[in-house]
Amino acid sequence: MQTRQKTRQVWVGDDRTGRIAIGGGAPIVVQTMCAGYTHDIDACVAEINRYIKAGAEIVRVAVPERKDTEALKSIIPQVKVPIVADVHFHYQRALEAIEAGVHKIRLNPGNISDRDQVNSVIDACKERNIPIRVGVNEGSIIERKDKQRRMEELGKYFADHRSGHLLALMITKLEEYLEIFQARDFHQVVLSAKSMDAALVIDIYTEMAARFDYPLHLGVTHAGTKDSGAIRSVVALGSLIANGIGDTVRISYASDHVDEVKDAFEMLYCLGKRERKGIDLIACPTCGRIQVDLFTLVKEVERVLMPQIELPLKVAVMGCIVNGPGEAEGADVAVFAGDRRGIIYVQGIKVANVPEEEILTRLLVECKTFEARVRAGEAKLGEKTVQIVPPDPIGELGSGHAKIAAGHVAQVTVGRT
Ligand code: SF4
Numbered sequence: 001m002q003t004r005q006k007t008r009q010v011w012v013g014d015d016r017t018g019r020i021a022i023g024g025g026a027p028i029v030v031q032t033m034c035a036g037y038t039h040d041i042d043a044c045v046a047e048i049n050r051y052i053k054a055g056a057e058i059v060r061v062a063v064p065e066r067k068d069t070e071a072l073k074s075i076i077p078q079v080k081v082p083i084v085a086d087v088h089f090h091y092q093r094a095l096e097a098i099e100a101g102v103h104k105i106r107l108n109p110g111n112i113s114d115r116d117q118v119n120s121v122i123d124a125c126k127e128r129n130i131p132i133r134v135g136v137n138e139g140s141i142i143e144r145k146d147k148q149r150r151m152e153e154l155g156k157y158f159a160d161h162r163s164g165h166l167l168a169l170m171i172t173k174l175e176e177y178l179e180i181f182q183a184r185d186f187h188q189v190v191l192s193a194k195s196m197d198a199a200l201v202i203d204i205y206t207e208m209a210a211r212f213d214y215p216l217h218l219g220v221t222h223a224g225t226k227d228s229g230a231i232r233s234v235v236a237l238g239s240l241i242a243n244g245i246g247d248t249v250r251i252s253y254a255s256d257h258v259d260e261v262k263d264a265f266e267m268l269y270c271l272g273k274r275e276r277k278g279i280d281l282i283a284c285p286t287c288g289r290i291q292v293d294l295f296t297l298v299k300e301v302e303r304v305l306m307p308q309i310e311l312p313l314k315v316a317v318m319g320c321i322v323n324g325p326g327e328a329e330g331a332d333v334a335v336f337a338g339d340r341r342g343i344i345y346v347q348g349i350k351v352a353n354v355p356e357e358e359i360l361t362r363l364l365v366e367c368k369t370f371e372a373r374v375r376a377g378e379a380k381l382g383e384k385t386v387q388i389v390p391p392d393p394i395g396e397l398g399s400g401h402a403k404i405a406a407g408h409v410a411q412v413t414v415g416r417t
Contacts, residue, residue: 001271002244007215010131010188012058012104013082020057020082022131022190022248023215028241028273029248030264031058031217032257033086038068041075048079054261055277058248060084060106069096076101084133091117098124104190106133109177118177122184131188133217134177136170138195158207163200170204171211178212189214190248194221198236205240215247222252226263229253234267241271276312279305279367282331283317290319292337292356300360308364311371312381315363329384333367335359346370348384 009024084104085097158164223229268274283298316331328334335342342359344352373379
């Protein structure tokens with residue numbers, strides 16, 4: 001992991017929403033964007049509140065029409081999070097959104113390029129102390145005129161890159177656009193350059209980090225569904241963040257945007273860039289030794305414990321005694337299973353041996369009790385107290401290699417109920 005690259009700092013929000021710092025060494029900020037219509041005021045407020053509940057720290061909304069910027073006047077006072085207006089094609093939408101009290105503007109150099117228009121937005125933002133994200137996108141950056149000639153010309157600058165022409169186009173566009181901001185002495189700027197190509201995203205942001213000191217908003221655009229998009233996004237964003245690049249992130253999925261927020265935080269937790277909230281779940285992938293329905297158990301543990309436990313307890317759900325004791329030793333609360341039973345440990349101390357159907361309930365009780373002890377200062381997270389001696393596989397757990405080998409355990413169908 002490399003040291004975080006220092007950028008300028010900009011602030012988003014006000015007294016009512018709280019002010020969020022982006023860049024300048026502040027924690028990496030997680031944002032998302034509404035999927036519904038902004039002019040559908042009640043639905044938009046409800047959607048934003050869902051994202052706030054999931055942890056979103058900034059929420060962006062689309063404002064394609066006058067009725068959308070008009071709606072912002074009603075939406076902004078009802079939600080307690082900084083709102084960004086995503087502006088394309090019509091610079092007037094930016095002016096209207098600023099008038100409505102929006103906390104940040106996103107402009108796309110690919111479709112708002114008139115210098116006077118950009119200047120009027122800059123002046124309005126300067127007056128209200130509002131930052132602007134300059135966000136280029138692969139999909140809207142290709143110039144229609146002289147496209148082939150320009151791509152060949154620009155591609156020579158980054159000839160050693162797989163998508164050198166695109167890289168050159170995006171960097172050039174940012175440099176040209178930023179010149180307008182610099183001439184206006186406006187530096188409350190955040191930059192982004194998104195593509196659906198994870199490798200290009202890594203290259204372009206690496207190049208941007210070397211050239212600009214403005215904070216960087218990371219994202220892989222049009223990444224796909226949660227399943228395919230998660231890998232695409234985390235490969236690119238995780239790699240950049242591990243290399244010290246990036247100040248705010250938006251993961252984008254063609255599915256529920258709550259998942260974008262959750263996955264962005266999980267990525268940052270895994271990289272040690274944000275302090276974890278809620279349980280840190282470890283689970284074994286299962287194998288031919290399993291004798292409980294572990295897949296269902298793990299899903300249930302996640303569903304039940306996540307909303308009820310606030311502290312970052314490390315919880316291990318392990319299928320058998322092979323790796324169970326080792327993982328249980330490193331966890332705050334752990335269960336490892338045997339023949340339709342589970343032994344539960346709290347920081348290495350065995351507290352219960354229960355039948356499979358009672359594992360979830362007992363695990364929740366132990367997690368809550370342990371969390372209360374931590375809050376009371378009677379226990380510390382991550383403090384290993386005891387070395388676990390693996391139980392007798394045949395006796396206590398009613399399982400294990402010997403018993404399996406001897407054919408004393410019935411087959412169970414894992415993951416099917
Ligand atoms: S903990 Fe046991 S059941 Fe789970 S994968 Fe490891 S050996 Fe298999």
